[in-house]
Amino acid sequence: MKLVLFSDLHLDSQFAWLGSRDVGRRRREALRRALGRIVELTHEEGADALLCGGDLYEHERFTPDTAAFLQHTFASLHPRRVFIAPGNHDWYGPRSLYRRVSWSDNVRIFTGGRLEPFPLADGITLWGAAHQAPAGTGDFLRDFRVDRRGVHVALFHGSETSGLWEQGSDKHPHAPFEAAALERAGLQHAFLGHYHVPRDAERFTYPGNPEPLAFGETGPRGVVVIEVQADGTIARRRVAVATTRLHDIGVDVTGCRSRGEVGERVLEALRGLDGVARVTLGGELSPDVELVTGDLSELGRSACGDGAVEAVMLRFGDLRAGYDLEAIRVEPTVRGQFVRDVFEAELAEDERRRVLVTGLRALDGRDDLEVP
Secondary structure (H helix, E strand, O other), rough: OOEEEOOOOOOOOHHHHHHHHHHHHHHHHHHHHHHHHHHOOOOOOOOOEEEOOOEEOOOOOOOHHHHHHHHHHHHOOOOOOOEOOOOOOOOOOOOOOHHOOOOOOEEEEEOOOOOOEEEOOOEEEEEOOOOOOOOOOOOOOOOOOOOOEOOOOOOEOEEEEHHHHHHHOOOOOEEEOOOOOHHHOOEEEEEEEOOOEEOOOEEEEOOOOOOOOOOOOOOOOOOEEEEEOOOOOOOEEEEEEEOOOOEEEEEOOOOOOOOOOHHHHHHHHOOOOOOOEEEEEEEEOOOOOOHHHHHHHHHHHHHHHHOOOOEEEEEEEEEOOOOOOHHHHHOOOOOHHHHHHHHHOOOOHHHHHHHHHHHHHHOOOOOOOHHH
């Protein structure tokens, strides 16, 4: 039996971090295109079913148009089956999108808070469950044991707890479980959602989100094509479907003598790229250059221009003002005394740098006193 697995698409995500409604709208359209590619791939692979491990959409933001889009998209797969296990963002409740759509008969949405069976084929059973609230869902495997013969696989949205450090401590462990519990429950494999980092383990698979949602998401963005053998063994193959690329770029502005030169270096770094870019400015910048947060926004808009980059986010990294502090320190001037006093004060290195740069700019009569 061949299956296609995806999760964590997050349709209708706000993308507020982009700071642009227009770019956010285009990103939401990209999520829809990604689902279209997933459906096309399911047809091309001749798969028996498409599985979704939850967080298909954002419960607080979905629109009637999203509901109609999903109904039409999944109906286009008929007679191939579609199985959905709602997660903590698309949880199953009275006002759920899942209850507002007249689904085609090839769509099965697991709605129970405990794992329930569905026969995929002779001797192969799929067990699925749903989050019924945005938080507080417990371990689906607690007190669970298969009650029939054959091969058993599961589909749910949950957190394998041994990977929490690996996945990042800011990811809340919804429906936490231990990998060892899968074997005790009699499950050969679990197809999962929640973690956005792809992961292939012996008894479970996280496909990761098919379209990037934030900077820092690494690994291939796509789906997993799975073949379940009669003996319960699993063969997996990842296929990319993302239509967007996120670029994290560092730009050294050492030696730049004007805001215009900073902009030129940013443009050069973005040359040939498409998608969305985050540019971190670092290096030693001449103290004569006036560069504040407002300038970054303007540089970002200029960097997009007519090129392929949709949006540019600029931020300060290890950016230092190029004052010759040792030379100023020995000056018989107010500046010199100020620098000597700061060095004699008990300050952390980062705080000392901020005080020195802010004070020296003020003494120079500058009003761009913001220090990254």
